[in-house]
Amino acid sequence: MSLYSYDVQIKRMPGNEDVLLPQKMSAAASGYDLHAAVSEPVVLQPGERRLIPTGFALSMPPELEAQIRPRSGLAFKHGITTLNSPGTIDADYRGEVKVLLINHGQEPFTVARNERIAQMVFQLVPTIQLSEVTELTETERGTGGFGHTGR
Numbered sequence: 001m002s003l004y005s006y007d008v009q010i011k012r013m014p015g016n017e018d019v020l021l022p023q024k025m026s027a028a029a030s031g032y033d034l035h036a037a038v039s040e041p042v043v044l045q046p047g048e049r050r051l052i053p054t055g056f057a058l059s060m061p062p063e064l065e066a067q068i069r070p071r072s073g074l075a076f077k078h079g080i081t082t083l084n085s086p087g088t089i090d091a092d093y094r095g096e097v098k099v100l101l102i103n104h105g106q107e108p109f110t111v112a113r114n115e116r117i118a119q120m121v122f123q124l125v126p127t128i129q130l131s132e133v134t135e136l137t138e139t140e141r142g143t144g145g146f147g148h149t150g151r
């Protein structure tokens with residue numbers, strides 16, 4: 001049991017009573033698998049991207065966000081991933097959660113209704129006071145980046 005516990009509400013979009021709600025596939029899985037709410041099978045051609053509905057919307061406290069991440073099995077076996085990975089679900093978004101899938105594989109890939117297409121991980125979002133300054137604190141790294149420590 002985690003130290004943190006939050007109530008999150010989920011609402012089905014109309015006409016999706018048969019679509020499985022997000023589901024953890026093992027007791028301590030970090031992600032809830034998301035099911036496709038497509039009305040009929042959708043074929044993703046190689047290189048094609050599609051916004052796939054999930055059939056639900058969320059309400060969560062502002063301390064949270066949800067990230068939409070690929071399923072590694074689909075990526076490994078079929079080259080199917082989420083293009084905007086990780087997708088960001090803002091705490092104040094009340095629209096249908098959607099998954100932006102892209103087929104990076106060589107073969108057409110068919111998404112059927114209720115197929116598990118991605119996973120959703122809830123994350124804590126800290127409260128930040130972003131303030132403009134003219135000088136930043138000094139560090140050993142300084143402005144070095146993008147591989148300056150070597151390969």
Ligand SMILES: O=c1ccn([C@H]2C[C@H](O)[C@@H](COP(=O)(O)OP(=O)(O)OP(=O)(O)O)O2)c(=O)[nH]1
Nearest residue numbers: 068084087088089090091093096097098099100
């Ligand atoms: O994979 C995703 C990514 C986003 N969204 C929804 C929820 C999110 O809160 C909203 C906006 O997403 P984001 O901020 O990534 O997109 P944007 O291009 O900045 O759109 P906006 O101007 O609406 O913020 O779209 C999804 O359903 N799935």
Ligand SMILES: [Mg+2]
Nearest residue numbers: 088089090093
């Ligand atoms: Mg945005």
